[in-house]
Amino acid sequence: MKVLVIPDVHLKPYMFRQAADLLRQGAADQAVCLMDLPDDWGSSRRPDLYGQTYDAAIAFAEEFPAARWCWGNHDLSYVWRKQQSGYSSSAALTVQEGLLRLRQTLPADNPICYVQKIDDVLFSHGGILDFFAREHVPASKYNDVDAVVQVINSLGREAMWNDASPVWLRPQHSKMRLYKPRRCLQVVGHTPMEEITRRGNLISCDVFSLYRDGTPIGTQEFLLLDTKTWQYRSIKARASDLEI
Numbered sequence: 001m002k003v004l005v006i007p008d009v010h011l012k013p014y015m016f017r018q019a020a021d022l023l024r025q026g027a028a029d030q031a032v033c034l035m036d037l038p039d040d041w042g043s044s045r046r047p048d049l050y051g052q053t054y055d056a057a058i059a060f061a062e063e064f065p066a067a068r069w070c071w072g073n074h075d076l077s078y079v080w081r082k083q084q085s086g087y088s089s090s091a092a093l094t095v096q097e098g099l100l101r102l103r104q105t106l107p108a109d110n111p112i113c114y115v116q117k118i119d120d121v122l123f124s125h126g127g128i129l130d131f132f133a134r135e136h137v138p139a140s141k142y143n144d145v146d147a148v149v150q151v152i153n154s155l156g157r158e159a160m161w162n163d164a165s166p167v168w169l170r171p172q173h174s175k176m177r178l179y180k181p182r183r184c185l186q187v188v189g190h191t192p193m194e195e196i197t198r199r200g201n202l203i204s205c206d207v208f209s210l211y212r213d214g215t216p217i218g219t220q221e222f223l224l225l226d227t228k229t230w231q232y233r234s235i236k237a238r239a240s241d242l243e244i
Contacts, residue, residue: 001118004028004235005223007189007206008036008072008125011049013056015208019222020060022235028224031064032116032123033057034189034206036072038095039086041212050091054098061105068116069106072125072190073167075099080157113153114166117146119227120183126169126190127202128152130177145184172197172204185230192217196234203232 004027006019019031037053061067077084078095088095103112116123122145133148136159141147152166160167170191171178178186181201188202192209195218203225207218221234 001030001227002028003118003121003225003227004031005123005187005205005225006031006033007208007223008034008192009053009057010036010040010074010209011038011043011046011053012040012208013049013053016056016060020063022222023064027235030118031060031067032118032187033060033067033069034072034123034125034187035070035112036074036125036189037098038078038091039074039088041086041210041214044086044088045090047088047091047094050088050094050098054094054102057098058102058105061102065105065107066110068110068118068123069102069112070116070123070125071112071114071167075112076157076160076167080161082157082161114155114160115149115152117149120145121185121187121225121227121230122149122179123187124166125188126166127171127186127188128166128179129164129169129171130179130181132164132166132169133179145180148179171202172199178202185227187223187225195219196221196223196232198232 004022009015038050043049077087078092137148137151172191186202188204189206192206193204196205205223208220209217211217221236224235225232
């Protein structure tokens with residue numbers, strides 16, 4: 001299956017318009033959004049931009065109900081009321097209402113999850129450590145990837161709100177072993193990258209994030225991945241769509 005990955009959004013509603021255009025053109029069969037929908041530099045007092053972002057996400061979910069969604073740390077900070085860098089008290093209600101509308105829009109059998117699995121590819125915001133899987137999954141289920149994903153997706157705030165969890169992990173800066181590196185490919189966002197990069201069984205694709213002054217860090221491309229062959233390429237965002 002060809003999957004279009006929407007990395008960390010951070011108040012860029014145009015990303016959903018671009019992704020929708022690509023799907024309409026037949027570039028991919030499916031989409032996965034790694035979320036982090038709210039928060040960006042200098043935008044904490046712009047609830048209008050927060051609202052535009054959730055409107056765009058919901059319109060995308062309505063048009064593509066099979067698209068998968070992965071919780072990010074910035075999304076969960078408003079769900080669990082855990083303040084962090086970028087958290088906007090003035091936009092908190094807008095975020096909570098937007099997330100509620102998004103969750104209500106998605107089909108009952110396709111909820112937002114920490115981890116989404118398509119074939120042998122695991123999509124999450126930050127990545128799954130082998131250590132994390134061993135700590136939270138019974139040993140009898142460790143080799144059953146579907147069971148591991150199911151257990152992780154059932155975990156709550158206590159297990160997930162830490163640096164080693166799939167919503168906070170930054171495996172690009174760690175030599176710790178990822179879960180099932182020979183069997184599973186992992187696709188993550190969360191850590192800003194200059195370009196879409198593969199290292200071992202990890203593809204990092206957060207290339208839409210910005211520096212504090214608003215300068216792009218990465219190439220602003222989408223990842224297009226074949227989940228059977230693990231071959232991938234990038235699709236450059238159209239310059240005409242880069243306005244908010």
